[in-house]
Amino acid sequence: xxxxxxxxxxxxxxxxxxxxxxxxxxxxxxxxxxxxxxxxxxxxxxxxxxxxxxxxxxxxxxxxxxxxxxxxxxxxxxxxxxxxxxxxxxxxxxxxxxxxxxxxxxxxxxxxxxxxxxxxxxxxxxxxxxxxxxxxxxxxxxxxxxxxxxxxxxxxxxxxxxxxxxxxxxxxxxxxxxxxxxxxxxxxxxxxxxxxxxxxxxxxxxxxxxxxxxxxxxxxxxxxxxxxxxxxxxxxxxxxxxxxxxxxxxxxxxxxxxxxxxxxxxxxxxxxxxxxxxxxxxxxxxxxxxxxxxxxxxxxxxxxxxxxxxxxxxxxxxxxxxxxxxxxxxxxxxxxxxxxxxxxxxxxxxxxxxxxxxxxxxxxxxxxxxxxxxxxxxxxxxxxxxxxxxxxxxxxxxxxxxxxxxxxxxxxxxxxxxxxxxxxxxxxxxxxxxxxxx
Ligand SMILES: [Zn+2]
Ligand SMILES: [Zn+2]
Numbered sequence: 001x002x003x004x005x006x007x008x009x010x011x012x013x014x015x016x017x018x019x020x021x022x023x024x025x026x027x028x029x030x031x032x033x034x035x036x037x038x039x040x041x042x043x044x045x046x047x048x049x050x051x052x053x054x055x056x057x058x059x060x061x062x063x064x065x066x067x068x069x070x071x072x073x074x075x076x077x078x079x080x081x082x083x084x085x086x087x088x089x090x091x092x093x094x095x096x097x098x099x100x101x102x103x104x105x106x107x108x109x110x111x112x113x114x115x116x117x118x119x120x121x122x123x124x125x126x127x128x129x130x131x132x133x134x135x136x137x138x139x140x141x142x143x144x145x146x147x148x149x150x151x152x153x154x155x156x157x158x159x160x161x162x163x164x165x166x167x168x169x170x171x172x173x174x175x176x177x178x179x180x181x182x183x184x185x186x187x188x189x190x191x192x193x194x195x196x197x198x199x200x201x202x203x204x205x206x207x208x209x210x211x212x213x214x215x216x217x218x219x220x221x222x223x224x225x226x227x228x229x230x231x232x233x234x235x236x237x238x239x240x241x242x243x244x245x246x247x248x249x250x251x252x253x254x255x256x257x258x259x260x261x262x263x264x265x266x267x268x269x270x271x272x273x274x275x276x277x278x279x280x281x282x283x284x285x286x287x288x289x290x291x292x293x294x295x296x297x298x299x300x301x302x303x304x305x306x307x308x309x310x311x312x313x314x315x316x317x318x319x320x321x322x323x324x325x326x327x328x329x330x331x332x333x334x335x336x337x338x339x340x341x342x343x344x345x346x347x348x349x350x351x352x353x354x355x356x357x358x359x360x361x362x363x364x365x366x367x368x369x370x371x372x373x374x375x376x377x378x379x380x381x382x383x384x385x386x387x388x389x390x391x392x393x394x395x396x397x398x399x400x401x402x403x404x405x406x407x408x409x410x411x412x413x414x415x416x417x418x419x420x421x422x423x424x425x426x427x428x429x430x431x432x433x434x435x436x437x438x
Pocket of ligand 1: 166167168169170171226227228229230231
């Protein structure tokens with residue numbers, strides 16, 4: 001038996017209702033906030049990610065799915081979307097039509113990580129990129145969007161960690177301060193962090209190894225090193241969050257650095273309760289130099305990415321979800337009384353007419369007893385069951401039973417397609433509980 005590769009998963013019919021709810025929440029929200037969808041290819045030239053994400057990051061050093069595409073340059077399955085979105089923005093001159101563009105995306109990304117709960121090698125992200133503005137209020141807006149998304153999914157209790165990473169003017173000062181603070185304990189850092197010390201010292205601040213965690217406590221906060229512009233930007237974001245109803249929901253976290261080189265100024269992360277140490281469900285920040293680094297004009301930008309698998313795990317943890325319903329919901333289930341080809345043909349023809357009338361319909365194909373067909377109709381949450389027995393077939397009628405009202409009526413077979421849509425609607429109205437079962 002061939003199985004799916006490690007770190008990938010199938011999304012089965014029983015889980016898809018949740019996925020589609022979360023995706024619908026994203027699309028609805030984006031319309032409300034004025035973001036437009038963009039779809040970019042799943043793979044790009046490798047150099048795009050090396051230049052944007054950064055060649056000393058974990059992602060580029062060891063997690064990319066890179067392959068040789070024959071005659072062309074090496075290509076890589078996208079480990080994230082931001083670089084692709086910025087590339088497309090520049091390649092299609094979107095910035096010349098209108099420099100400020102608010103875009104969003106939804107789709108799979110790929111990283112060769114050690115698979116664990118909530119961390120797959122193919123995972124799905126929803127994210128926004130507000131390109132072409134340096135205004136701190138745009139940072140605030142993206143945080144509000146992410147917050148509204150989690151609320152729209154029904155996830156409660158999320159909190160926001162916020163930090164500033166400074167800019168090319170003030171960050172070198174902070175880098176020196178971090179190195180100076182870590183230098184005495186350099187030999188006690190974990191192997192990864194000893195390597196990071198010269199190459200990417202900020203990543204030591206969010207290392208999960210207990211020894212590194214303790215050592216990093218001694219590192220001064222970046223606040224003291226920020227230049228005036230970064231300090232004032234940071235203050236506007238903090239005040240903006242408070243003024244927008246998020247007071248008490250966010251907290252400063254000077255160890256938040258995020259795993260990408262391109263971030264400047266604001267960075268933030270959303271965490272959800274009940275997820276243990278892997279509690280981040282999404283995050284983002286400002287990247288004021290990336291557009292220029294990828295060959296465009298000097299324009300600021302800010303965005304976030306949310307992990308959909310993580311969000312769904314957080315939702316499941318919240319609901320302590322029991323069984324996931326694995327059954328379709330139909331308007332009408334057609335039940336036959338006698339097995340055999342005559343009943344089957346009549347049931348199939350009725351189902352076809354009703355489907356053409358816009359109803360969702362299913363029927364038995366296994367010659368099961370009437371009782372077990374009725375059980376299936378119940379499991380499928382059918383509003384109406386159409387019963388075709390020998391008597392109905394002989395008289396050219398359909399016995400239509402409303403499952404919620406418990407009533408039955410005989411409808412001429414020729415009128416079924418015209419009359420049943422109204423009967424279904426009436427039966428659904430009679431049972432609000434049925435409609436909300438999903
Ligand atoms: Zn600065
Ligand atoms: Zn470490």
